[in-house]
Amino acid sequence: MVLASPVSNLHSAWASRLLEGLPAVTGDLAELQRRGRAALAATPLPQQHQEDWRFTDLSPLTALTPRWRKACPELPSDLPAPAPGTLRLWLDGRGDPLAGVVLPAGLTPLSPAELDGALGHSLAAVGCEHHWPVQFNHATAGRCLALRVSGPEPISLELVSAASQPESLLPLRLLLLLEEQAELELSQVLLGSGSSLTSLVLEAHLGRGARLRHAVIALGEAPACLLGHLAVEQESESRYQLSTASRGWALARLEPRISQLSGAAHTQLTGLQLAEERQVAVTHSWVRFEGPDGSLEQLHKAIADGQGRSVFNGAVRVPRAAQRTNASQLSRNLLLSPQARIDTKPELEIVADDVRCAHGATVSRLQLDQLFYLQSRGIDVELAANLLKRGFCAEALQQLPTAAANWRPLERLLRQGSPLGELP
Template structure:
């Protein structure tokens, strides 16, 4: 084991230097950000198994993928999608074109000014401690466009973002500002049917009493990879409901990062990842309470079949200033094969002494008694297994905003039970 780990970094990083050299010159509104990202990538090594946060995440797939940035000359064709609901604005993010072109924004939604973008871009990444993470620098080095929007005070907006990965690198950057008492329902779909890498960095700042309901559905293929950072910053009395679903990717790594700036906010996290074959799905979440009376309800679920590998690390930080925090974190996992693997590590770091905090983790297989019960009522074995797996997933799926759930077809969630 030691010899293989020592050899891995050399094989993994061999592609990085020539890839950086082949990137087109920095250009556009994010040229300065691109320069900083490329310098950072050149100066730091690729994450390796020697690092605790990456020891279960094999990045060797990246060396095999076409990683030329997506080009406007090769437009992406979206697969058929359900008709958008009448009050939902659907935008296509391709990393190249202006997603707002040709659209009339609903009342209460407006683009951020150049000055606001310069001030806000990267702020929440820094506040949540991930501005120097390797996947973030990768996004910085290549993203040429940012979707930057403001939701006005007391406005209610429903938004849907859709992206289809070409046979290339698709860097997506989103910046959201929710003013006081603003409400945003955001559904985002990332789709990949061919080889390539989707890189997503989303930042959102919620002012006092604002609310964000965010559902991310990412459906990939075994020859595609996803690297995503979701950084959210909450002022007092704000509320976030964040639900993520990933399935099908050869490699998928999501890092939700939440900061309750002065506490007194509410955060609800729901996650579901499905792996089979030799797929890897890795979620590293981080929640930081910056003040008292914060609320956290986190549930992460995984289904692993074949030789798939699921990884979950959930860190919750409760410093002395965060008295009367109420935080609950649970990892529940379904193991469908003796060759699949689940690594789960919920963790609490508590310094405050007046808190209610709990965490736990379970790993189980389909229950023989439940399968027998369904089969005894005329349901065949495969259908019974599918029903039980669907029921296991439903606790997370039902939390998705309706547009995101509509694009989460049942057949994509049916893993082989043997």
């Protein structure tokens, strides 16, 4: 007989309470919801004895009591103006984000049949369809924004969501099919405050030669939590460029997972996360090359201050078929307080013999010589430290699409107090 531990009992109670409050399954995602709920009922919450969750303290998540209620009653009025030429869509997890919207040429919604055929494909390709946060999203998401991107003209799309209501739940489900040579700039802005939980699952398939420039700007205020899976399939000659930046969540866990289906594609991943106070910021990335001549350029940066905890796990899989893969991964971390903690772990699995895979990780404090240099020019120590932090962060935000840059993420990451506060 196996006795359930008190922790798993607590976790089961958390999931059951949530499941009991969900509305009946309905709509295009009914089947997915049914499967997700069954899986959630049968699977305990991840626990720290599981390798992938070893460093992720889930207590900020289990401290929430998300219920099926609208996460943000209406569109906040203080959003920055959308960038010219960018289509902004508001995602509230309930209403149709495309209602009343005229889509630009090259952007078309998927039909229910197409959606049915495509849903879950990328998740399976990157091996995360059974991950708990994905099942959680399946159980709760009632709608999927599914778009096909085609044609020679680059398209700029901005997706904004805000979870602010107490005990609310914001499930976001997205599916993007980029046809051959299609080009998309996707700026996702996720805002979260109060005791809300945002759950994001995005699937994207990049056809041959397609380009996706993707930014995820995740700005929160504890106790709000964020769980996000980004599952991307790349055909050959495609380019996927992802920049993520997060700050302020009690728990933010982002999992970009990319499969180069036949190699010969380019993937660039740039991440920046801040963990302050008692926040937990986690990135687990996973990239697999299924064919030769693929490349990966990855930079992950983190700052941990206060009692914050930052976790980075960067998995790179280079099987025998992936000859001549060229991959580099660098994790750079600033540890600013004696109580803060940083865990960083490259996880390279290389079977092919003719490859270049470089990786490195650094954890340091602010450099004394740099601080003194600035001080010796009349800059006080606090401002000097801020300039150094700014310099550290700026590198990771250089390649944002305009729409994402319009949110002034660098200022929001560095401003005193909440990243959601007003900027000068």
